Amino acid sequence: MHEMGIANSVLHAVRTEMQSHPGAYPSKICIRVGQMAAVDQDALRFCFEAITGETDLEGLELEVEVCPVRYRCRQCGHEFVVEDYLFRCPDCSSLETECTGGDELELAYMEVEEHGTSTVGTQSTQ
Amino acid sequence: MERVPLERKVLSENDKIAATLRARFQEHGILCLNTISSPGSGKTSLLERTLASLPSHDRVAVLTGDIQTDNDAARLRRFHFPVKQITTGGTCHLDARMIERHLADWKLEDLDLLFIENVGNLVCPSSYDLGEAAKIVLLSVTEGDDKPLKYPSIFFKSDLLILTKTDLLPYVPFDIETAAENARRIHPGIEIVKVSCLTGNGFHEWLMWLGERRRAAKPLSPVA
Numbered sequence: 001m002h003e004m005g006i007a008n009s010v011l012h013a014v015r016t017e018m019q020s021h022p023g024a025y026p027s028k029i030c031i032r033v034g035q036m037a038a039v040d041q042d043a044l045r046f047c048f049e050a051i052t053g054e055t056d057l058e059g060l061e062l063e064v065e066v067c068p069v070r071y072r073c074r075q076c077g078h079e080f081v082v083e084d085y086l087f088r089c090p091d092c093s094s095l096e097t098e099c100t101g102g103d104e105l106e107l108a109y110m111e112v113e114e115h116g117t118s119t120v121g122t123q124s125t126q
Numbered sequence: 127m128e129r130v131p132l133e134r135k136v137l138s139e140n141d142k143i144a145a146t147l148r149a150r151f152q153e154h155g156i157l158c159l160n161t162i163s164s165p166g167s168g169k170t171s172l173l174e175r176t177l178a179s180l181p182s183h184d185r186v187a188v189l190t191g192d193i194q195t196d197n198d199a200a201r202l203r204r205f206h207f208p209v210k211q212i213t214t215g216g217t218c219h220l221d222a223r224m225i226e227r228h229l230a231d232w233k234l235e236d237l238d239l240l241f242i243e244n245v246g247n248l249v250c251p252s253s254y255d256l257g258e259a260a261k262i263v264l265l266s267v268t269e270g271d272d273k274p275l276k277y278p279s280i281f282f283k284s285d286l287l288i289l290t291k292t293d294l295l296p297y298v299p300f301d302i303e304t305a306a307e308n309a310r311r312i313h314p315g316i317e318i319v320k321v322s323c324l325t326g327n328g329f330h331e332w333l334m335w336l337g338e339r340r341r342a343a344k345p346l347s348p349v350a
Contacts, residue, residue, distance in 0.1 A: 002219055002250035009136050017130060027127065031136060038252045038279035069282075085278075085311040095314065103283065105253065107132035 007047035028111040030063040034104035069102030143222035147257025157343035163264035165246030168290040171323035177205035190243040219250040260285040271305035293322040
């Protein structure tokens with residue numbers, strides 16, 4: 001159960017970024033999680049809601065983009081998504097392939113809004 | 127609404143420290159290995175037998191992680207190499223900051239090899255870079271031979287799989303070839319050795335692997 005630490009790191013990144021956006025509040029944070037990242041989405045959401053609940057960030061939406069395992073063929077250069085652990089190049093059948101993705105744990109983007117334009121985080125306005 | 131691109135790692139704080147550690151290890155020609163497994167797969171036993179096989183002047187140290195107690199450090203100190211226990215107090219994995227903190231009063235110029243024994247857990251440690259040159263995953267024959275399929279991440283990220291407790295093979299329904307095949311399904315390039323820490327079977331192969339990695343970690347010295 002390391003999802004709490006990950007949720008904390010995401011929240012820390014949000015708060016740091018918000019220092020550059022005075023007068024606005026975050027409505028959504030989007031992260032990318034690879035299939036091999038060993039992160040449980042449900043546990044992460046649970047933790048995220050637990051640490052944002054009853055704070056100024058209550059209601060902040062967490063979006064998770066799941067990234068498949070990707071390989072590239074060293075023979076023909078073809079890039080492909082690995083399904084069911086089949087690492088052979090679907091184009092030229094070579095097994096000379098290398099991993100190019102699938103263990104991501106990245107902050108993709110966040111959405112920020114001016115105060116007063118949404119119901120989220122409006123308690124400090126008006 | 128404004129969309130703000132972030133494009134950085136979630137664990138960028140951890141990864142920054144890990145990158146600094148990795149650079150320091152490389153600068154000093156230290157091979158750092160991060161050993162990971164379920165609790166009870168034999169990480170400490172592997173390190174005990176490995177330390178026992180090394181010459182007493184060897185420049186080796188161990189950081190060993192657990193949630194509580196310094197029992198493992200006590201076992202490993204018997205071999206007279208520097209050993210430090212990291213007790214996480216509840217955290218299920220080691221992170222780079224813990225490694226940095228516990229290395230603070232060791233002189234890296236006195237070391238060639240650093241073993242990190244992670245907290246027994248097959249999931250969480252795989253997300254945390256500790257600055258190691260390689261992750262090593264252990265799987266004992268008293269577990270299931272389908273474990274690589276159930277917990278793919280750590281097998282995907284490890285350079286070496288050590289199948290342990292092979293002396294128990296006659297008594298358990300563990301198919302060692304199935305386990306190896308499953309590990310290679312997840313990670314075709316993974317290297318595999320089979321050991322018994324009780325009898326020493328397979329240690330030659332493990333020590334050969336270790337020796338090759340240690341040589342590769344040394345900066346090229348001018349030919350004498």
